[in-house]
Amino acid sequence: MAAGFSTASAKGVDFEAKITPIVIISSIMAATGGLMFGYEVGVSGGVTAMPEFLKKFFPVVYGRVEVGADKNNYYCKYDKQGLQIFTSSLYLAGLTATFFASYTTRTLGRRPTMLIAGVFYIIGVVLNAAAQDLAMLITGRILLGCGVGFANQAVPLFLSEIAPTRIRGGLNTLFQLNVTIGILFANLVNYGTAKIKGEWGWRLSLGLAGIPALLLTVGALLVTDTPNSLVERGRLNEGKAVLRQIRGTVNVEPEFDDLLEASSLAKEVKHPFRNLLQRRNRPHLLVAVALQIFQQCTGINAIMFYAPVLFSTLGFGSDASLYSAVLTGAVNVPSTLVSIYLVDKVGRRVLLLGAGLQMFFSQLVIAIVLGIKVTDHSNNLSKGFAVLVVVMICTYVAAFAWSWGPLGWLIPSEVFPLETRSAGQSVTVCVNLLFTFIIAQAFLLMLCHFKFGIFIFFSSWVLVMTLFVMFLLPETKNIPIEEMRERVWKKHWFWTRFMVMGDQSCNRQEE
Numbered sequence: 001m002a003a004g005f006s007t008a009s010a011k012g013v014d015f016e017a018k019i020t021p022i023v024i025i026s027s028i029m030a031a032t033g034g035l036m037f038g039y040e041v042g043v044s045g046g047v048t049a050m051p052e053f054l055k056k057f058f059p060v061v062y063g064r065v066e067v068g069a070d071k072n073n074y075y076c077k078y079d080k081q082g083l084q085i086f087t088s089s090l091y092l093a094g095l096t097a098t099f100f101a102s103y104t105t106r107t108l109g110r111r112p113t114m115l116i117a118g119v120f121y122i123i124g125v126v127l128n129a130a131a132q133d134l135a136m137l138i139t140g141r142i143l144l145g146c147g148v149g150f151a152n153q154a155v156p157l158f159l160s161e162i163a164p165t166r167i168r169g170g171l172n173t174l175f176q177l178n179v180t181i182g183i184l185f186a187n188l189v190n191y192g193t194a195k196i197k198g199e200w201g202w203r204l205s206l207g208l209a210g211i212p213a214l215l216l217t218v219g220a221l222l223v224t225d226t227p228n229s230l231v232e233r234g235r236l237n238e239g240k241a242v243l244r245q246i247r248g249t250v251n252v253e254p255e256f257d258d259l260l261e262a263s264s265l266a267k268e269v270k271h272p273f274r275n276l277l278q279r280r281n282r283p284h285l286l287v288a289v290a291l292q293i294f295q296q297c298t299g300i301n302a303i304m305f306y307a308p309v310l311f312s313t314l315g316f317g318s319d320a321s322l323y324s325a326v327l328t329g330a331v332n333v334p335s336t337l338v339s340i341y342l343v344d345k346v347g348r349r350v351l352l353l354g355a356g357l358q359m360f361f362s363q364l365v366i367a368i369v370l371g372i373k374v375t376d377h378s379n380n381l382s383k384g385f386a387v388l389v390v391v392m393i394c395t396y397v398a399a400f401a402w403s404w405g406p407l408g409w410l411i412p413s414e415v416f417p418l419e420t421r422s423a424g425q426s427v428t429v430c431v432n433l434l435f436t437f438i439i440a441q442a443f444l445l446m447l448c449h450f451k452f453g454i455f456i457f458f459s460s461w462v463l464v465m466t467l468f469v470m471f472l473l474p475e476t477k478n479i480p481i482e483e484m485r486e487r488v489w490k491k492h493w494f495w496t497r498f499m500v501m502g503d504q505s506c507n508r509q510e511e
């Protein structure tokens, strides 16, 4: 069975591609790499709000929150760097691991890299769920971080390469959809386990990460590698056979020729990271790095990591706080589906621009309400205003979920030429995790000092990134992945100046 017929024009030649079941199933399996990432993002906020967890690993914070040393300072009671290390160690490990992952995606392939990620995850989950002391807990988090580094490197590339051009955006967004499902799953688990007395609550929360870890591992065993990766590693016959299989047609010559051309350019590159900095490759690098910084500077993880903490800071009871976190998770998932549906129809830019406005205004409203109603030692947030804050947070999350969330991964995975794709993706993941880390590390401190102003801070960033999209982000909808240089970058009003002298093998001798 194969639905639809794609005729993406490349250099005037048509690529034939059906939407085959093998592409859909492989994409769904590979995208489970996002589940694990999302689960880890979602689980830490709830776990660090569990008294038994704090008592065992962070007794000082436990004293402050439960016993009440600073209980009355609404904005500062959770501020404790040690607690943030639990959240952020994963990201530090992940951003380091991604450089190794760049090597494995290039030399071993996308599929083995996903398998490596799965194995890291499984060991990390076991250590976390069985943790006896802080060292064991943090070691587990570091291994989970390595899993994130390897998975986030391999999965977006796998999805963008295996997809027929006309549904590439939608398929790639499956990764982010899984991230959001993972976050929601973790929030639901936390909601249930927070009611369990003793240590079993947090152990169960951390241990259930085993489910997504197993899914990714099994998924990675079952999928076939992408034709791009097979050709890149010199396995031409296999690459062509896989291309025929996934495109559901024997007529794959034009696309295969594109792959051969891209791979012969890629072969000349000896130092992929140095090559990234060459003039002709700078636009992709700059755009990919900017997108990651911007994605995190939307402030999304301030909400995702600390929603339970934030809601309890705002005076919601501990149960209501988890409830609110589940609510934001439940907005995140369906809104990502909107992106899957729209991204290949209206394009990347429309989604980013529209959502930018939506995020900007919702953050502004939150800042105003909190600024008026919540001061250091008094919390006059009436029910009506509390509901307004939650509704605005949901409005903001929805906008993020159909724009910066998925597109932050999609665009970098499709704009780099094959010669710099692995290295480019590695820098992408690294910058994403670095800024996730910085926000995770700084948020509680920022909340304590900026107070409601934190939302003004993030909304100013949203304004800057929306202007960036308006002027500097080219549209990549419906462009075959190995054709971006000719059809996107060379035609862009600003970036074209980097392409003129960068044609073909310019400077390649330098390598």
Ligand SMILES: OC[C@H]1O[C@](O)(CO)[C@@H](O)[C@@H]1O
Binding pocket: 041, 176, 179, 180, 183, 295, 300, 301, 304, 332, 405, 406, 408, 436
């Ligand atoms: O859905 C929100 C989540 O999406 C990400 O931006 C990843 O794409 C995470 O950093 C964030 O926690």
